[in-house]
Amino acid sequence: QVQLVESGGGLVQAGGSLRLSCAASGIIFSLNDMGWYRQAPGKQRELVARITRTGIINYTDSVKGRFTISKENAKNAVYLQMNSLKAEDTAVYYCNSNGYKGVYWGQGTQVTVSS
Numbered sequence: 001q002v003q004l005v006e007s008g009g010g011l012v013q014a015g016g017s018l019r020l021s022c023a024a025s026g027i028i029f030s031l032n033d034m035g036w037y038r039q040a041p042g043k044q045r046e047l048v049a050r051i052t053r054t055g056i057i058n059y060t061d062s063v064k065g066r067f068t069i070s071k072e073n074a075k076n077a078v079y080l081q082m083n084s085l086k087a088e089d090t091a092v093y094y095c096n097s098n099g100y101k102g103v104y105w106g107q108g109t110q111v112t113v114s115s
Contacts, residue, residue, distance in 0.1 A: 002026035002104045004095045009109030012085055016113070020080040022095030022106060029076040032099030036069060036080045038091035038111075045094070049080060053099070062088070087115040 008020040020036065035050035049059045049069035057069055066085075071078040078095065090113050095106035 004106035006109040030073045034078040035096040040091040
């Protein structure tokens with residue numbers, strides 16, 4: 001059974017930082033592309049950052065230079081370091097895996113940035 005469990009969300013003031021973590025089980029982590037998505041109220045879920053199994057990294061334009069995605073294959077974990085947070089970053093953040101077993105999502109973690 002594949003499970004993705006996010007942690008690290010919370011309430012932070014604009015300009016602050018948070019680090020999200022996603023622990024994966026049930027998959028061979030190194031064979032999966034991993035990503036972070038977010039969904040704000042009334043908006044569609046969007047890709048924030050993705051790191052492929054070969055280490056290629058992509059960011060959505062609005063977070064470039066502020067967010068950093070990384071992973072530790074040995075710990076089956078992927079992280080999202082978020083700096084210089086803005087009110088518009090407020091959303092539920094979801095961990096995503098895409099690989100040989102299909103596509104899976106975590107339950108989400110709320111990030112709220114107060115202005």
